[in-house]
Amino acid sequence: MTTLIDDKHVHARVTSLAQYFYFYMALACIAVAFLGFAPTYFVPMAAGKFPPMPVVHFHGLLFFAWTLYFAFQSWLAASGQMMRHRTMGIIGVSLATAMTISGFLVAVSAMKRSAAIGMTDEGIAFAIVPLSGMLFFAVVFTLAIANVRQKEIHKRLMLLAGISLLDAAVARWFLTFLAPPGAIGPPPVFITIPPAFVAYLLLVVAIVWDWRTRGRPHPVYLYGGIALIAVKLLNWPLSTTAAWHSLAGGILAMAQ
Numbered sequence: 001m002t003t004l005i006d007d008k009h010v011h012a013r014v015t016s017l018a019q020y021f022y023f024y025m026a027l028a029c030i031a032v033a034f035l036g037f038a039p040t041y042f043v044p045m046a047a048g049k050f051p052p053m054p055v056v057h058f059h060g061l062l063f064f065a066w067t068l069y070f071a072f073q074s075w076l077a078a079s080g081q082m083m084r085h086r087t088m089g090i091i092g093v094s095l096a097t098a099m100t101i102s103g104f105l106v107a108v109s110a111m112k113r114s115a116a117i118g119m120t121d122e123g124i125a126f127a128i129v130p131l132s133g134m135l136f137f138a139v140v141f142t143l144a145i146a147n148v149r150q151k152e153i154h155k156r157l158m159l160l161a162g163i164s165l166l167d168a169a170v171a172r173w174f175l176t177f178l179a180p181p182g183a184i185g186p187p188p189v190f191i192t193i194p195p196a197f198v199a200y201l202l203l204v205v206a207i208v209w210d211w212r213t214r215g216r217p218h219p220v221y222l223y224g225g226i227a228l229i230a231v232k233l234l235n236w237p238l239s240t241t242a243a244w245h246s247l248a249g250g251i252l253a254m255a256q
Contacts, residue, residue: 020078021209022155026071028202029162033067036169039176055109059102063165066095070162077155089148096141103134110186111252119185124248125239126186130168131248136231137164140224156206156220163203164228167196189239196232203228 034042041060069092076085107130114123144157174195175187203225207217238244 018213020075022159023071023074023078025159025202025206026067026074026162028205029166030067030071032166032199032202033064033169036166036172037064040172053109055102055105059106062095062099062102066099066165067162069095070158073158074155086148089145092141093145096138100134100138103130103137107131107134108251108255111248112255114185115252115256117185120249120252121245122186124245124252125189127248127251128235128239128244129189129192132231132235133164133167136228137161140164152218153220156218157224159206160203160220160224160228163200163206166199166202167192167232170199171195190236193232193236200225200228 037060045057069088073085073088073092076082076088107127110130111120111123111127114120114126140157140161144154144161147153147157171192174191203221207221207225210217210221
């Protein structure tokens, strides 16, 4: 009798975890985003030491709002409030659009600041990191909206989109503790690869969960994960090409 009761409790816990898995993953994304930006943004801002840069503050507000929105939407879906989840979807479309635009503007602003201190080429090279990241997020989010009626595809694409944004947060810890004293300007592009792979460990968690519950990883994680890693790895060699410097340099010239 005791064994039967224990089995029921275990089954109930497993069922609850399965139901709220994406909500828990969304909470993990919030934690990574907040802790990642704490030393370079949240703490200095609270202390009044962060420079008044409206475009950066607006950008930060949008991106952190996204993590909260993603968690709320995940909770609505997990708790069975699908009608409200769909109604709130239009907010996500508006928020993702604003994020894409602000991400572009912040990247251009960073190039301008690099040019102002005589590091134009370095700024142009590094711009491929945020711009390719925003492009990946926009494409994956668009695919998620296009597959909104395919629940298993939609929720995995949304998680993939959320995870793709976290490399910048993890990178702040690398820059805070590993950057050489007195370093100015943008870091080398290859420096962004290790933090990204740390952030992508959340995708590994999702793949393992699929493996245990479905017997195999979902194609969204396989193909999407390969694309995510490929974009990150290709940033480095592409950032040095004449084609990229011509493209990004043209954007910079129009912004000045």
